[in-house]
Amino acid sequence: MALAGETEVPVDTVMSELQGRVRERLRAQVLASGGPSQFEDPALFADVEALLHAAASTPDSAKLILPELLGEPDTWRLTTSMRYQSHRAKAPASLIMFLKRYVLMPMFRWLYEYSRDNFERQRRTNHVLFACLQELALETAQLRREIRRLSGDRQ
């Protein structure tokens, strides 16, 4: 029996066992469905999974490089909110915006919310993909640097 204050079952140890089992199950499924044969190597699969896992856990608020390089956000970023705008003169514009906000929107709110939720999922997916690309680019850059260093050593 454990003494008071002594940890009998450390969560980290159990979690790493569970995560190992989950990883093995996933590896078997990927291979069974025709995935790359390189994944026969469990250690390689674990490395790949860890890299993608880190990228997928990037918080929404994290600043990423690729979106900055895409240029003006209005040309590529998903806008998940509704803007009430009109290009007309002041009085007609007010009327149109009133109609949009208080007549059309209540009628179509369900459709708007359905679309917004889907756009939101797509926005999140884009963010994760940007993070994955950044992670891979970083790995590649580091490997290139290492190769250059090694070939420099040999010369």
Place this chain on the structure above:
Amino acid sequence: MRLAFVVQRYGTGIAGGSEGHCRELAERLRSRHDITVLTTTAKDYVTWENAFPAGPSTENGVRILRFPVARQRRIKLFADLSDEVFDGTAAAERQQEWFRENGPDAPGLMEHLRTHGRDYDLVLFWTFRYAPSYFGLPLVADRSVLVPTAEEDPAIDLSVLHEYFDKPAGYIFMTPEEQDLVSSRALHPLRHAIVAGIGLEPVPLDVTPRAPIDALSIPRDYLLYLGRVDRNKGCDALLENFQEYAATRPDVTLVLAGPAKMQLPDHPQIRALGYVSDQVRASLLAHARALVVPSWYESLSIVLLEAWNYGVPALVNGRCKVLAGQVTRANGGLYYMFPAEFDEAADYLLTNPAQRDAMGRQGLSYVDREYRWPTVISRVESLLHDVQRHAPRVRHSPPAGVVASAIS
């Protein structure tokens, strides 16, 4: 000390984490300090409809000053504004408009802080997201203590908060993760800050009767979800995960105890009980195989502490840093990031009784160590004294222009 506690709603019948925290601290500190709760007449956190009489009153020995709410929340306008500002591109004025629309809009409370705020030694504010804290704290910043109850939800990313989180003279956090989150949003390192959390009274173990849940035909092997059954609490993902898991484990039931705010699947292994009495709630907690907390956003999961108080381990959403941090620090359960991990972790807890009980005991030790009232109160007292001793004081009211810009 003369203390003011500013909170959006107050009263014994009011559910809500921050409101409950404020009330518990007020009632436990009132014998040592002169406390006035400054709040609104609202009871409903969705509409802010006036429900309590305005003016002074006393509850459980705590003096309360309630101010009327000028207008109810415009739900649809607020929803649209939330979409706009959470998009990440909204100007500062629109973000401030979000706090104004979020309410409750109590001009009398703002006026009281402006004219009498400096009569208090310290003014404590609960929850950064509501108007009384967002607009009220700058009026008495030199003597303010913020209890942010911040979560990793979209509101925390509003850029106007960088400056706001720099203003308080002190901070009371619920968890180390919450402190990290707020620190990462503030412009400068936070001044006086503590992680206090909330206190729990010990419960006698192994004596809570099973009869109340036997009467409801709750089986032996069940996972428990306690609280509002809502998509915002991660319940949609929980139900999907559990149904997938239940396909291979016909002997396990998921019990949902709390009001349902979403459609629930008709599944033989899912029992939705709706509101339950305190007796049933205690019995459910005491006899569960594990408590499941699927929420994405938490500043502190009180229900998790309650489960540990009964020696019951937990299975939590690992994508919520606070939950994963609590479980890891306590060694009081497991966490999952995706469905396959949910399966493995649930299976582990259900099929390894010795390890499960050990994790429950470890959770209980953690609560004994960190979350008993004497410990929590002593941390809070020490912070209040530190802030009072060290915070630079503005002796006169700020010029009217400064106040007007803070509240307009």
